[in-house]
Amino acid sequence: MAPIVQSSQPWVEKYRPKQVKDVAHQDEVVRVLTNTLETGSCPHMLFYGPPGTGKTTTALAIAHQLFGPELYKSRVLELNASDDRGINVVRTKIKDFAAVAVSTNQRKSGYPCPPYKIIVLDEADSMTEDAQNALRRTMETHSKVTRFFFICNYISRIIEPLASRCAKFRFKPLSEEIMSSRILYICREEGLNLDSEALSTLSSISQGDLRRAITYLQSAARLFGSSISSKDLISVSGVIPTEVVQAFLATCKSGNFDSANKEVNDFIAEGYPVSQFLTQLFEAIVEADDISDEQKARISKKLGEADKCLVDGADEYLQLLDVASNTIRACCNMPEGFSFDG
Amino acid sequence: MLWVDKYRPKTLDQITVHEDVAQNLKKLVTEQDCPHLLFYGPPGAGKKTLIMALLRQMFGNSAEKVKVENRTWKVDAGSRSIDIELTTLASANHIEMSPSDAGFQDRYVVQEIIKEMAKNRPIDTKGKKGFKVLLLNEVDKLSREAQHSLRRTMEKYSAYCRLILCCNSSSRVIEAIRSRCLNVRINAPNEEQIVRALDFISKKEDLQLPSGFAARIAEKSNRNLRRAILSLETCRVQQYPFSSKQTIPPMDWEEYISEIASDIMKEQSPKRLFQVRGKLYELLINCIPPEIILKRLLYELLKKLDAELKLEVCHWAAYYEHRMRLGQKAIFHLEAFVAKFMSVYKAFLIATFG
Ligand SMILES: Nc1ncnc2c1ncn2[C@@H]1O[C@H](COP(=O)(O)OP(=O)(O)OP(=O)(O)O)[C@@H](O)[C@H]1O
Ligand SMILES: Nc1ncnc2c1ncn2[C@@H]1O[C@H](COP(=O)(O)OP(=O)(O)OP(=O)(O)O)[C@@H](O)[C@H]1O
Ligand SMILES: [Mg+2]
Ligand SMILES: [Mg+2]
Numbered sequence: 001m002a003p004i005v006q007s008s009q010p011w012v013e014k015y016r017p018k019q020v021k022d023v024a025h026q027d028e029v030v031r032v033l034t035n036t037l038e039t040g041s042c043p044h045m046l047f048y049g050p051p052g053t054g055k056t057t058t059a060l061a062i063a064h065q066l067f068g069p070e071l072y073k074s075r076v077l078e079l080n081a082s083d084d085r086g087i088n089v090v091r092t093k094i095k096d097f098a099a100v101a102v103s104t105n106q107r108k109s110g111y112p113c114p115p116y117k118i119i120v121l122d123e124a125d126s127m128t129e130d131a132q133n134a135l136r137r138t139m140e141t142h143s144k145v146t147r148f149f150f151i152c153n154y155i156s157r158i159i160e161p162l163a164s165r166c167a168k169f170r171f172k173p174l175s176e177e178i179m180s181s182r183i184l185y186i187c188r189e190e191g192l193n194l195d196s197e198a199l200s201t202l203s204s205i206s207q208g209d210l211r212r213a214i215t216y217l218q219s220a221a222r223l224f225g226s227s228i229s230s231k232d233l234i235s236v237s238g239v240i241p242t243e244v245v246q247a248f249l250a251t252c253k254s255g256n257f258d259s260a261n262k263e264v265n266d267f268i269a270e271g272y273p274v275s276q277f278l279t280q281l282f283e284a285i286v287e288a289d290d291i292s293d294e295q296k297a298r299i300s301k302k303l304g305e306a307d308k309c310l311v312d313g314a315d316e317y318l319q320l321l322d323v324a325s326n327t328i329r330a331c332c333n334m335p336e337g338f339s340f341d342g
Numbered sequence: 343m344l345w346v347d348k349y350r351p352k353t354l355d356q357i358t359v360h361e362d363v364a365q366n367l368k369k370l371v372t373e374q375d376c377p378h379l380l381f382y383g384p385p386g387a388g389k390k391t392l393i394m395a396l397l398r399q400m401f402g403n404s405a406e407k408v409k410v411e412n413r414t415w416k417v418d419a420g421s422r423s424i425d426i427e428l429t430t431l432a433s434a435n436h437i438e439m440s441p442s443d444a445g446f447q448d449r450y451v452v453q454e455i456i457k458e459m460a461k462n463r464p465i466d467t468k469g470k471k472g473f474k475v476l477l478l479n480e481v482d483k484l485s486r487e488a489q490h491s492l493r494r495t496m497e498k499y500s501a502y503c504r505l506i507l508c509c510n511s512s513s514r515v516i517e518a519i520r521s522r523c524l525n526v527r528i529n530a531p532n533e534e535q536i537v538r539a540l541d542f543i544s545k546k547e548d549l550q551l552p553s554g555f556a557a558r559i560a561e562k563s564n565r566n567l568r569r570a571i572l573s574l575e576t577c578r579v580q581q582y583p584f585s586s587k588q589t590i591p592p593m594d595w596e597e598y599i600s601e602i603a604s605d606i607m608k609e610q611s612p613k614r615l616f617q618v619r620g621k622l623y624e625l626l627i628n629c630i631p632p633e634i635i636l637k638r639l640l641y642e643l644l645k646k647l648d649a650e651l652k653l654e655v656c657h658w659a660a661y662y663e664h665r666m667r668l669g670q671k672a673i674f675h676l677e678a679f680v681a682k683f684m685s686v687y688k689a690f691l692i693a694t695f696g
Contacts, residue, residue, distance in 0.1 A: 012377070013501070082492070082495045125490075211521050215524050257652045258652075271530065276513075312667055315637065316513055318659055321660065329653060
């Protein structure tokens with residue numbers, strides 16, 4: 001690989017752990033892989049979990065640690081969603097790669113170099129079912145000389161026959177504590193000053209996604225200098241202010257459709273993401289003590305439906321307006337549909 | 343040149359509407375290591391203006407020397423090879439494109455074309471920055487697959503390639519992409535800010551604005567600055583000197599939809615539905631996006647309804663827009679909405695007045 005100008009890498013890349021042991025919070029997989037480093041034995045692996053929790057990092061780190069820079073190219077094949085992974089490609093690329101035999105006893109300058117090749121299929125949940133099916137055979141045919149690493153956000157999108165061949169590891173969202181210690185480490189390296197309030201804010205707004213936390217941190221550092229407050233972080237993160245959520249809820253409770261409609265219009269004009277708003281609204285509803293359980297259930301049901309519609313690409317304004325109208329009906333105990341008998 | 347282009351601020355310092363964002367962006371790019379950026383916000387809010395000014399801040403005047411290129415790319419799609427036509431705008435340091443223009447083949451654009459571009463080191467070594475920028479428009483219109491295809495590219499080549507993504511609706515961008523960017527929200531300017539922008543242009547054009555005139559344009563613009571500036575220019579063409587009572591011409595298609603709404607309110611019958619269908623078709627033929635038609639129609643209908651009905655009707659609008667998104671023929675779903683409305687409204691009339 002060509003030398004990279006260090007300083008031009010964003011912090012998320014700069015602080016990507018190079019060694020498995022530095023991957024934070026995913027103790028189980030780290031333990032298994034540390035063992036692999038000692039014994040050289042490794043099952044097929046399936047990593048799954050939300051973005052920014054260390055899946056790609058871990059797979060790349062173990063591959064590098066097993067083979068070192070010299071053998072890496074010949075022993076590790078990384079295929080991710082940026083590669084065409086249709087059935088044909090999967091078959092030929094992997095076959096060609098696996099077909100070249102590995103010479104045993106190639107132990108190079110302190111790297112274990114076990115006698116197999118690693119194929120990393122990153123972002124595997126975007127592969128079609130057909131392509132995944134084609135992989136079953138390939139896996140079997142080359143099982144002696146290859147180990148597969150599947151990586152995905154949603155394990156449900158990996159077909160069962162593949163999943164069942166792998167040791168599965170769930171990558172958990174990082175806990176606030178672990179997140180904080182990693183952030184503090186970066187702060188020390190970069191000479192930043194973060195008070196404890198800012199630190200806990202950063203951990204909570206990133207929702208377990210360390211990549212996000214690092215991006216916020218870097219952005220805040222550029223914008224506000226080396227002393228960063230909780231407010232600074234909130235302003236770069238774009239979370240929707242609680243007041244906005246509360247105002248929306250209050251309007252719905254008042255039962256006035258026209259003001260709710262105006263609020264929805266303003267909300268869209270402000271450019272807030274509706275999907276995130278639904279999450280925050282849900283939290284507010286669950287916590288509200290002046291809404292009955294039945295009302296909460298009615299509102300939440302709609303939130304779920306609207307969220308699904310948004311995932312399908314539905315219009316944000318219309319979905320939010322629908323949520324507003326449903327919430328008004330629930331809060332004012334109106335029947336769910338329009339009754340024709342007046 | 344249209345005023346919207348003529349008076350587009352060129353540098354971050356000239357930007358008045360999102361002054362705070364502009365100043366922040368300036369600081370963000372002082373170092374070599376700024377993160378990828380995702381700009382999102384409603385139409386005509388000023389996203390593109392900010393992005394262009396940002397590029398200029400990064401690369402100096404050379405960012406404006408762009409060449410438009412219309413190219414056909416041959417890409418290898420498994421067993422066959424396909425041709426993809428794409429327009430790019432490129433300077434020495436950046437390339438701009440709208441990959442969603444390739445429709446259902448957008449995945450190949452990301453996998454083949456964009457990845458290649460990202461891989462190549464910047465050509466211009468004399469430039470101030472060690473990286474080049476890929477500017478992708480309308481990323482919210484990209485298919486899921488295409489979006490997934492961006493993920494590793496954003497990480498692998500980030501040392502010498504930055505992505506700037508631009509879209510209206512960030513809810514449509516997958517979480518894994520949002521996690522890889524600094525998300526920059528660009529809100530629509532408020533009416534006061536729009537009035538100021540209009541005042542500014544009027545001064546430059548040496549126009550006399552009667553008091554309250556700019557405010558009326560702003561109010562009608564629905565917080566869309568582009569639209570406000572276009573209205574001002576249209577008014578200027580229609581009548582100058584301005585009079586304070588001068589009408590601000592609505593868009594043709596909006597007037598047309600207002601007529602449709604009246605038609606629907608007057609009569610609810612299969613015959614009327616058939617007529618309305620023809621008019622909806624007319625709008626579609628004139629390239630008004632179906633969801634815009636539906637939203638406008640809802641807006642017009644809501645003006646005429648009782649509170650109880652409003653709650654019901656907006657539900658059905660959301661319902662049919664969602665179906666439209668999943669389906670293929672927009673006209674079916676627009677018509678279904680109108681039919682549903684007619685039936686709900688008629689039932690209401692019968693229940694109320696017998
Ligand atoms: N567990 C972790 N320990 C240390 N750093 C982490 C961890 N998780 C994420 N990071 C940081 O976040 C960045 C992104 O992590 P990584 O690429 O491993 O995410 P991922 O789980 O593969 O996410 P995605 O599902 O979006 O591909 C890394 O470069 C690193 O800086
Ligand atoms: N800060 C500003 N000051 C004055 N005028 C502006 C400013 N920002 C934008 N404009 C004007 O508003 C018009 C619309 O802005 P722009 O094209 O940046 O919007 P956009 O957010 O990219 O919209 P869309 O999502 O519809 O593409 C521009 O043509 C420009 O004339
Ligand atoms: Mg990853
Ligand atoms: Mg634009």
